[in-house]
Amino acid sequence: DMKVTQMPRYLIKRMGENVLLECGQDMSHETMYWYRQDPGLGLQLIYISYDVDSNSEGDIPKGYRVSRKKREHFSLILDSAKTNQTSVYFCASSFAGDEQYFGPGTRLTVL
Amino acid sequence: TQTVSQSDAHVTVFEGDSVELRCNYSYGGSIYLSWYIQHHGRGLQFLLKYYSGNPVVQGVNGFEAEFSKSDSSFHLRKASVHWSDSAVYFCAVSPLNYGNEKITFGAGTKLTIKP
Numbered sequence: 001d002m003k004v005t006q007m008p009r010y011l012i013k014r015m016g017e018n019v020l021l022e023c024g025q026d027m028s029h030e031t032m033y034w035y036r037q038d039p040g041l042g043l044q045l046i047y048i049s050y051d052v053d054s055n056s057e058g059d060i061p062k063g064y065r066v067s068r069k070k071r072e073h074f075s076l077i078l079d080s081a082k083t084n085q086t087s088v089y090f091c092a093s094s095f096a097g098d099e100q101y102f103g104p105g106t107r108l109t110v111l
Numbered sequence: 112t113q114t115v116s117q118s119d120a121h122v123t124v125f126e127g128d129s130v131e132l133r134c135n136y137s138y139g140g141s142i143y144l145s146w147y148i149q150h151h152g153r154g155l156q157f158l159l160k161y162y163s164g165n166p167v168v169q170g171v172n173g174f175e176a177e178f179s180k181s182d183s184s185f186h187l188r189k190a191s192v193h194w195s196d197s198a199v200y201f202c203a204v205s206p207l208n209y210g211n212e213k214i215t216f217g218a219g220t221k222l223t224i225k226p
Contacts (some may be wrong), residue, residue: 004154032212040120040218041218042157042201042216042218043201045214048211048212056212058212090155092154094156094211096210097143097205097210097212098160098210099145099157099160100157101157102147102154102155102210104153104154105153
């Protein structure tokens with residue numbers, strides 16, 4: 001079954017705390033993505049990963065970093081979270097530049 | 112850099128009606144266009160794509176889209192909508208040579224189906 005999973009689904013953190021969002025996929029896709037979605041703005045690409053330890057900044061990488069040590073896992077890290085990082089975060093994967101498969105999202109609230 | 116515009120933030124139709132959701136883009140080169148659907152509280156799901164060939168492409172669940180180079184458009188259509196089509200629809204564009212590294216999503220069109 002082709003699936004992208006995200007953990008946790010909901011997260012509340014205080015400003016300044018560290019945040020770890022996890023993503024997994026079972027399709028052996030080499031390319032994975034992290035997006036954030038804010039009302040009226042569509043999706044904004046934070047980072048793209050082309051394979052293990054091969055990551056590239058997207059449009060809004062500031063305040064975020066990523067880690068990909070296995071092809072099936074891609075993590076998004078917020079060091080010292082800020083209130084303006086409150087958003088819904090989506091992970092996706094694809095075969096090369098083709099259609100993307102999205103996870104269910106993580107709703108992050110930073111107080 | 113490419114841009115994408117979805118001119119209608121909200122569209123409301125009755126079940127069984129036809130619908131067209133509009134997407135216009137700007138980019139000077141070859142382009143990859145796609146549509147995604149997002150049901151409430153869920154991730155996006157791929158509907159269809161175009162990058163070459165027949166400008167009318169068929170997708171899942173009876174959706175189709177037509178590419179027009181002259182109008183810089185990629186409008187999504189469905190002949191007879193069902194209540195389950197209620198969702199937000201996103202148009203996405205990316206330069207064909209860059210793939211999803213340079214993908215840009217529109218702001219989305221919320222489609223509401225009345226019974």
